[in-house]
Amino acid sequence: RQHRAERASLQRTRFLGTLGARIRVPMTVVLGWSELLQRTQLTPAERSQVDSLHYAGAHLLRLVDDALDMASIESGQLQLQPGPFLLQRLIEEVHALLLPVAQGKSLALVWHSTLPATAVFIGDAPRLRQILLNLLGNALKFTAQGEVRLQVQCAGQDQDVLLRVVDTGPGMTAAQCQRLFQRFEQADGAQTAARYGGSGLGLSISRDLALAMGGDITVTSRPGDGACFQVRLPLPRSDAIPSDAPSCAPQDANGVGELRVLVVYPATSVTDVLRALLGSLGHVGLCVPGLEAMPKALREHGRWDVIVVDPVLCVGGERAGAWLSRRWPGIPRVALTPRADIGAEREAIAAGFDLFLRLPVSRATLTACLARCRRGA
Template identity: 35%
Template sequence: MATAKRHDGSERARARGRQGGRGATPFSSPAGDFLAMTCHEIRTPLNAIIGATDLLSATSLTQEQQRYVKLCGSAGENLLRLINDLLDLARLDAGRFSLDCRPFSVTAVLRDCCDVLGAAAHAKNVTLSWSVHADVPAILMGDPGRLRQVLLNLIGNAVKFTDRGSICATVSRTAGETADGPGGAEGAPVELLFSVADSGVGIPSDMLARVFDSFTQADVSTTNRYGGTGLGLAIARSIVQLMHGRIWVESEVRRGSTFQFTAQFGRHEPAAPAQDAPARPATQQRLLLRVLLVEDTPDNRLLARTYLDGHLVAEAEDGAQAVEMFRAGTYDVVLLDMRMPVMDGFAAARLMRQWESDRGLPATPIIALTAYAYPDEIRQCRDAGCTLHLAKPFRRDELVAAIAACHCGGTDDFAPSHPHERSAATAHATRAPEARPERVRVRVDRSLAAIVPGFLEHRLADVIRLEDAIASGNFAQIDAIGHAMKGTGGGYGFPAISDIGRRLELAGRERDTDAASQCLRDLAAYLSSVEPVYA
C-alpha cells in the first residue's frame, strides 16, 4: 500500500541558500534584468488590449463575435498572469520584494478566494468548502494581497488537479498559540496555520522534493494537460518565508494532496484620529467629478477617458502641461502617469503638492498610474505626494475603486456611468452550519467581485477609526466616516452599510455618543457576518 509523503519547501530553500543563494534563474544575470524591464514595458500596451476587450464585450455583438472577444480576453488575462509571475520572481531574485502592513480580515480573504474559484470547482462537480477557527482574530495587521496570492495559488491548483471529490481550506492558530500570542507573550505576533486539502491526482514521491522549485511541474504531460509555468508554488514559498512562516506538502498519488503553511501577522492597534482638513474652495459635492488625466500614450488616454465617461475629463500629455493645468483649474482627482517625456510624474506631483502647500490648500487626490509595480517604485510615488498607486493594466472597476478610496466624496459623487453597474442588491439572512455563526448572504453583481473584498476591508478599518473617534469625542470624524459609508455602501451592493452610514452621520452631527456607539456595534456585527454572493 502506498503511503503519503511529506516535503517541506522552506527547508529545501534554506538548504539551497546555504549552498550559495537561490541558484541560477532567468533573472540572475544582466540579460535577466533586461527581461524584467521588458515584462514591465509589456504591461502598458497590455493595459489597452485588456481594457479595450472589456469595453468591446459590453457592446452589441453576434454570438460568434462574443466568442472571439472572450478568447481574446482570456488570452490577455493569461498573458497578464504570466507577466505578473515573472515580475514577482524578478523582485524576489533582486531582493526587492516586500510586504504591505495594514488592517485586514483573514476570513474575508479566504472567503474571497473561495468565491473566485467556486465556479470552476462547481463546473467540475467538486465540492469547495472553507472554515476559519473561532480563535482567529477578526482583524490582523499584514499584507492581504500577498496572502490572497498564496491562497489563490494553492486553492487554484487544488481545483485544477481535482476531477472529483472535495477541496477544503481551513485557517486556525498554530499549536502552542494562545490568546496572547506564542508562549503567552502579550503583543507577540499571531501565528496562523493555513491548510488546503484535496482529493485530486496527488504528486509522485520522486517529485515532492522539487515541487516548490521554479519552473517545475510533475512532468511534461502535466504542462500539456493543465497548463501553467510552474512558478506559482515557488513564489508562494518565498512569500510565506517573508511572512516568517514555512510551507510543506503531504501527498499520495490518486489520493490527493494537503498543502499547509504557517504565517505570522501583527495585532492591530487603534489608529490616531484623522484631522479634519478645510474644504478646498470651489470643490463642492456634485454628481460629476473633474478629473485631470495625465498620460503620454494616446491609446491609454482613450481607454481612461472611456472608463470615465460621464465625468469632466481634462487631458495632459506630459508632466509640465499637467502642472500648468493643475494651477489654472480645480480638480477632484488627478490620474498621473509616472513615466512621461518632458517632465515625469514624480516631478509633476511634487510641484502640485508644493503649489497647494504654498496656498494652504488641502491635498488633491493624485493616483499614480504606472506599469512598474516594484515596492520601491510605489514608495517613490508616495514620497512624491501621490495618494494611491494603480498598476497597469487596470480595469474600469479598479479605477473606480481607486478614486472612491481617495475619499473624493464617495460613490455618491463618483457614480458609475452605466446604470446596470449599480447593484439593486437585496440581503437575506440564512442559517449556516452550526459550526459557523449565522451569516448574512448578500447578492452582489458579479462585475464587482474584484473590488468588493477591498471595500469590506476598508470598512473594517472604519471600525478601528470609529473606536478612536468615539473615544476622543471627535464628532466631525464620526460625521465624515458616516457620510463616506452612506455614499459607498449601496453602490457596492451593501445597502445595510449605507443605512448604518446615514445613522452614523446623523449621530456625528447631533453629537450623540450613544447612537454612534450603537452604529459601531451594528457595523462590526454586520462585517463579521456578511457574505457576498456574486451573481
C-alpha cells in the same frame, strides 16, 4: 568569477524589470479592451474568442512577472516590506478579484475566518496577496466542479496565521505533491502545461515568498479527493492603524457614486482604455498627455474629484507628486505606472501621491482605488 556571476544576475534582474514595465503598457490595451468586450452582447462564438484573448493576455503578463520574481529571488534581491495591514480587507480584495473567474466556471469561491474583522497584523501585505492569488487561482484552474474554499485561523497560542486553500479538484498523488514546488514543474508535467498553461513557477515562487517571510507552504492531497494547500506565516498582531493597507473589496460602481477623474498619462492607447473603463463604472474621465495641460483642463471642465498621473512626469524640473500636492492639495492623487517592482509603490507614496495603481488596470482594481479615494475625501 563569483563577482561576474553576481553582476550577470543583477543585469538579468534589471532587464526583466524593464521588460516587465514595457510589456505592461500594451497589455493594458489588450486586457482593458477585452474586459470591456466581455461585458457586451456577444454570440457564444464571439464570447469564447474574447474570453480566450483576455485569458491569454493575463497569462502572458503572469509569465513575465513570474520570471521577474524568480530572478529577484535567485539574485538575493527580494526585499520584503512589512507593515500593519488588515488581513480581512486583503482577503476580501482577493476574493473580489477572483470571483469572476469562479463564476465563469460555475464554481463556488468562499472564505471563512475565525479572526476578528478589525484585527491588524504586521507583514508584507502585497506578497501575501500574491501568494493567495497564486494558490486560489491555481485551485480555480484545476477544479472543474464544486468549490474552492479559503479558511483562515490562528495556530494555537503563537502568532502564526494559517491560511488553507481547499478545492474539490482531481487531487494528486504523493509523487506529484513532492515535485509540485520545484521550479518549472507541474503536477502532470507536460500534460498539465499543455492543458492548463502556466510557467510552473507560481507555486515555487509562492513557497519562496512564504519562506522569506518566516513561514512555509505545504500540500496534502489524494487522487479524486481534491487538494489542501496550507500557508503558515508568523504575523504578529499590532495596534497600529494601517496607513497603506490593501484596498477593500471592490464594490459596485454605484456604491462609489459618480466621480470626475482627470488622467494625465502620455500614451493615448492607455488613456483611451482608462476613459472607457471609467465610463463603464459610471464615472466621468478626461485624459490629457502632460501636466502642462492640467490647469486649462481644470479651468474648462470645472471640479475634479481624483487626479491619476504618471509619477515620472515633471513640470519645470519638479516631479508630479510634489507639484500636484502644492497646486491642488485637496484632490486625491493616484500614481499610475507600468513599473512591476515592489519599490514603485513605496516611492510613489514618498513622492507625494496618496494611492497607487499599476498597469494594466482592471475594472476591479480601478473601482477599489476610487472607493478609497471617496473614503479619504
